[in-house]
Amino acid sequence: MTKRDILAVVFFTVVAVFFVFSALMMRSFGPSADPNDTDYFNAPMDDYIIDNTQSETGANNGVTSVVFDYRGFDTLGEATVLFTAVAGVVLVFRRLKK
Amino acid sequence: MIFNIPYLAVAALILIGLYAVLFKRNLIKIVIGVTLIESGVNLFLITLGYRKSSIAPIYTSNPNVNQAMALPVPQALTLTSIVIGVAVLALMLSFIVHIYRHYNTLDVRKLGGDEE
Amino acid sequence: MSGMSKIVKTISNVTFPLIMIYGLYVIAHGHLTPGGGFQGGAVVASGCAMILVAYGSIWTMGKIREKNLSVLESLGALFFIGIALFGLIFGAMFFNNFLADGGVIFGDHVTSGSTAADFNTGGVLPLMNFAVGLKVIAGLFAIVLVMAYATTKPGGGGKE
Numbered sequence: 081m082t083k084r085d086i087l088a089v090v091f092f093t094v095v096a097v098f099f100v101f102s103a104l105m106m107r108s109f110g111p112s113a114d115p116n117d118t119d120y121f122n123a124p125m126d127d128y129i130i131d132n133t134q135s136e137t138g139a140n141n142g143v144t145s146v147v148f149d150y151r152g153f154d155t156l157g158e159a160t161v162l163f164t165a166v167a168g169v170v171l172v173f174r175r176l177k178k
Numbered sequence: 179m180i181f182n183i184p185y186l187a188v189a190a191l192i193l194i195g196l197y198a199v200l201f202k203r204n205l206i207k208i209v210i211g212v213t214l215i216e217s218g219v220n221l222f223l224i225t226l227g228y229r230k231s232s233i234a235p236i237y238t239s240n241p242n243v244n245q246a247m248a249l250p251v252p253q254a255l256t257l258t259s260i261v262i263g264v265a266v267l268a269l270m271l272s273f274i275v276h277i278y279r280h281y282n283t284l285d286v287r288k289l290g291g292d293e294e
Numbered sequence: 295m296s297g298m299s300k301i302v303k304t305i306s307n308v309t310f311p312l313i314m315i316y317g318l319y320v321i322a323h324g325h326l327t328p329g330g331g332f333q334g335g336a337v338v339a340s341g342c343a344m345i346l347v348a349y350g351s352i353w354t355m356g357k358i359r360e361k362n363l364s365v366l367e368s369l370g371a372l373f374f375i376g377i378a379l380f381g382l383i384f385g386a387m388f389f390n391n392f393l394a395d396g397g398v399i400f401g402d403h404v405t406s407g408s409t410a411a412d413f414n415t416g417g418v419l420p421l422m423n424f425a426v427g428l429k430v431i432a433g434l435f436a437i438v439l440v441m442a443y444a445t446t447k448p449g450g451g452g453k454e
Binding site: 134135136137138139140141143144145147148149152153155156159162163165166169170173 | 389403409416418422437444
């Protein structure tokens, strides 16, 4: 058992205890949407998006209007990442013609 | 505790992926571990956006209009994360092919020892 | 890698148009049903990968060089940014939705609540869906094609 193996075991045990403990302490899955309940989850931004999607964007799909209209800048960044990945893969396998 | 099963599934996925990254020697198995960690994080993002007895945020031919809808923003962020995961996986695999051609081995403890 | 037998080639010839129609349907109706540019692009790229496996990478690289695929991908990215910059002219905002409720194309008005699916709505969203779908199709097919062709060595050194 080298020093690296002992360090890896200790690190893995610490991270495992942390993850399982915090998964048990999270709020319960599915908070209610009714303002009169005890575990009410207030989401004002998403309520505004759901209520005004059809009048401002003209689309029936809430997720597409968020991806392309309310947060179109993130889609631009993602298209750039995809383009860079394709360029990198084609670059690695280039054959130089002699 | 019975209602936290999605969060326990997220923890299980991330821990299995972390075990594969730390304790395995084959390069392909390490890449599979990275993909498992990525899947766990995507599942965690979607799980955060569910409200009790809510339906999908779509208005086309919706039978009951007064029911609460799930949050659309975490679903949009998960889409971006999945595409970035695919891009990183493609680059990692092409580097593995290149490394195999140069060193003729896939064992991670035998690489990079030429400088000593 | 070499192709597979005649039965596999015939069946993939029959199945590939069906997969392509389904993928283009998912891309085109992104503003009405679940789906959109990225999801439909992944479906069509899976169909193209099936053709690559059935016919072999040498034959496919002879027919489709990756230069043509990179032209298609760049066209998709330029179209996406072009539409976003057009919004600057018509409303002084980047990514402005200048076709919604507007009249020329894709500009019908949508009543609130549950409606039937009208394809003519959505504003800028269907055009952006097409641009991103084209980019994803060309990009994923280029990745799979280049990685499959790199495992063959035409003459010359290397490890078989």
